[in-house]
Amino acid sequence: MPQTILTDQVTSHETSGTKHHPPFEVDSTIEREANARIRQYPAEHKRSAVLPLLHIVQSKFGYISSDAIEWVATKLDLEPIKVAEVVTFYPGLRQHAPGKYHIRVCRTLSCAMGGSYELMDKICELAGIDRSQTSHHNPVAVSPCGTWSVEFAECLASCGTAPVCLVNNDFHEDLPAEKASELLKSYK
């Protein structure tokens, strides 16, 4: 039996975090923002706007769905695979809904020496997250309630204040495992 394309590598999936994000829908605001970004690049090179457009999508809808990939492709006159090539390359672009608060813990050397693995374990314990099912293709683990999700990130470039993490767009430093509970409380 021939296999179909392993779609979970290319397309998005529902998670318990889905409910915290609006479904993908293009309105005039998004069009306007997208067009403004496209204008940053020479007209014959509008492909350059792939990343900016994907950032717009992710910031509005939490993750990048298949529909969003098609929209970006159409907008930039590309085949959708050329957008998927980019989406799947960057860990900063997600194809699965994260939780309402997405926590990225730095796991690279200085943070690891400073206790970032312990921090991750503590956050998972407090948020009830099971990381055992994460994989290269889907590194994000979401709590059953959908409020929290975690992911290890590579060097967040604040090695002097290790361990550090990002919660959505907020940066937190000097965060040993003991402070995990305090961190989560500040977002409740």
Add this chain to the structure above:
Amino acid sequence: MADSAPATAEKLPKDLAAEKGLVNVQVDGTWVQVPAGTRMIEVCKIAEKEVPHYCYHTKLSSPGNCRMCLVQMGMPNRPPPGESPHYEDDGYQQISWMPRPVIACANTVTENMGIRTTGELVEECRNGVMEFLLINHPLDCPICDQAGECSLQEFSVEHGRGSSRFEEMKVKKPKNVEIGPRIRLDDERCIMCSRCIRFMDEVADDPVLGFIDRGTHTTLTVHPGRRLDNNYSLNTADICPVGALTSNDFRFQMRVWFLKETKSIDVNCGTGCNTVIWTRGNEVFRITPRENNEVNSSWMPDSHRLNFHYLHAETRLGDPFVKIGSKHEISDWPGAIAKTAEELSRFKGEEIAVIGSGRMTNEELYLLRRLADTLETDLLSLVPRVGESDGKLISADRNPNTSGAKLIWASRNPYAKLESIRQGVVTGKIKALIVFYEDLLGDAQFKADDLANLDFLVSNHILTNKTAKASDVVLPGAGFAEKRGSLVNITGRLQRLNQAISPPPGAMDDWEILRDLVKALSPDEPSRYLLEEVFGEIADEVEEFEDLTLSKISDLGIPIVETGESIPLLESEKARITAGEIVG
């Protein structure tokens, strides 16, 4: 000892080369002269030194990603400031070798450069890359269709280890994926050389292939819902150096080492793509494009290469038939030819018409015209077959030999008389019709009732069809892979069709059918024993063929006439060569 030029007045090698617009490059100790700016890998080819490679392809951009072509590079010693360079006794400057290897596929050569394709460093690099390519490879050669023509297999014989040092889990990827109607993908075999992606981006203009994920997980795929169904998709299987992309049509049909290769040409349109016909016994298994930079580059449309299965169809005509009453009866060849000649001699010249095909060879067309001359009719025409050009390799003229017909028949439009012949058949003015290689109810647009008006219809076919059914005599012929001959493509290039297999027993080569028919009608005609004799007659008669023989036409053909036509894909390729994007 002079520290600049040798004492003699002789010119230095660099000056001798420069006079010819060339530079001297040393490859493994031997000096060769090549144009400046030639890629190192091409220089090695000229010097007959093999440089193994996977990602490099002369018709595609060079990303330099496989790293298999690493060689050692050396530059002439740079003289200290203010001093002139020192030349050795042999007239060359000493070369200092760089400690770091470079890729031969993208680096270009300059005067007095050195290349080493052997030695410890190069060997180490190749062995290393080979090992890396194999650690995550499934090593499933026993069930892989690429076996026998796989670059991984080939280079691992020379550069591989006897056993693996890799003891970890291999990366798992999708296998046996149908990415298009004609192509199947095994991602675990893929070595990420990106040739197929570049082909679809740069040549086919249909960028549906891409890599997803990154690092060791990088996976070749099409987007969900999209397919690789371009008419050039099978070229990706040709250029895939491993068994990642294979042809659904050829898959599991035959091990390639059992196949015989015959160089020939495609007869599906006026371009006349150069091909290799792969056969075993009397069966064609596949057809692949053969590089000809004046015709088809390295490519070929899927629709053309797959159009050979009919040669082995059940409807294939095996023996001549003669209609007795309303029933076709099997005849022998002398009987069928005699019957045809006898019937034809009942008619006056103006009552006979001859319809041939633009798919016939020059030799057949020549004999067809002799036949018309013998019968004293000037009602001779081909059946036009026109489509749309695909802007690449498929020309609007779907007949492969219109240019040949124009020359051989000395006619500006060999299709001109088809309509008046059709009218003549309808009105009954034409009573006898000779048809070669065409189904009149097909592209010629005759109606079944029209044929009923005829007193005598003789036709030559490969497969049974309605014209054959209506014929009084049916003369089964040979398919394109079963005969020899020459054709002239739309650009005016004379090319050779070669015989890869035999026609079915009972069928006959078309030129021989025509020869026998002409001889039967006119015993004064010369006896022709070889196809070469027919070609000789053409050469005597047609200016463009003067001094040529069949064997003088090389595998790549020769231009014999200016038609003013061009092949669009070659034009875009030329632009890319000029821009330095590809070697060509």
Add this chain to the structure above:
Amino acid sequence: MPKVTYIEGKEPHELERRLIFRNIDRKGWNASLKKYVSEGGYKSLEKSLRMEPGEVTQEVKDSGLRGRGGAGFPTGVKWGFIPPENKKPVYLICNCDESEPGTFKDRYIVHQDPHQLIEGMVISCFAVGAKVAYIYIREEFPEAAEIVEKAIKEAKKAGFLGKNICGTNFSCEFYVHRGAGAYICGEETGLIESLEGKRPYPRIKPPYFPAAMGLYMCPTIVNNVETLCHVKHIIEMGGKAYADIGTPRNTGTRILCVSGDVKKPGYYEIEVGKMTMGELLHDVCGGPLEGRTFKAVIPGGSSAKILRCSDTYNVSSPPGSDKREITFDEIPLDFDTMAACGSMAGSGGVIVMDDSRRMSWVLNNINEFYAHESCGQCTPCREGSTWMKKITDRLVGGQATPTDLDTLESVAYQIDGRTICAFGEACSWPVEGMIDKFRDELLADTAKDDVGISRNPEQEAQRRYLKEAPAPVGSS
């Protein structure tokens, strides 16, 4: 000029010389244009606009400035590579994709002093003839992107950017382009591909040297944030005066980022070559943690080869003098000596490990980073980086043999020098360095022989099968 005072607890060390980081952690300082201009901001731009572009480049050449991104290539020379006959547009790209582990300086510049960067960039654009510049900011700095975009707007409004800058004929536009979390985008041609909307696969050089064939195949200059900031100061003080800072061939100041096992990790701006490793670690950073001793240091970001603190090094110090033995603490912090010691100054990220650290664990952490970040374009790095990680995974778990260590070392050398970009070296040097310096310690973590070693589930299953399978029918 008002006296500069700093936020309590964040005062610079007395051995520092603050140029780029002058305004970082300053009391009463903010990122606004108003503040920046009130302290003489954009004066260097005005000065440069009164010069010829070639003169600006010459000042940078005279300054001896070497790129602060990691490779240490002379900036003025890089600018000079733009073909003189060029007719295409020229682009400048600011590389703010700071991602070499152990490095954390760009964040503070763009957060607290964005106009310093913008001023340096406008001057650089003027020098190289760029009408458009992109600031490539890593995705993990979302706030930085907003701050820079706001600063760009301010600068445009004030006439320091946009059309007819400072009333001259020179016009230039800046745009922010955000990355999405890929270390490889720090490589300049990878960054360019990313900016073009493609997968950030580094290009082969030759032929794709950015100064000739960069963004959209046009001449492109890619410089690091810190490098571009230095340009502002070079114009301010003059190239020759700038060259007096630091040591010959290693001029100016540079920011060192210290992390790991020291009392006071953080960023320190020093004159290049004027401080030794011992001064940095003991005096500036307060020495090792209580009860600990320094064991090893990675001096220039995680791809630099590790140095052992108990070793002596045979180098010419100062450069040009005869070679002599120096201790680890005596190593001067400059580009050339660090290379002579067998490592590199790289991006200035100093990662310190004390005697509590297990080197197999450290190496595995680094290997995991590179295996994750390998773009996968070329064979040695794609396959080798993950292979090395898989071996150290086992090493950490006690499931590796001494032979595996040999394999690990040879895999590293099989990558080194054979890849498209410098990532090959970045991922193989840590392994080479670690095995070179700590072979005995790593060997102590291996199992002596093959017995009971579990390499992978497939092999395990096969072993079980062979052990448990009944004898084939017909065998005696």
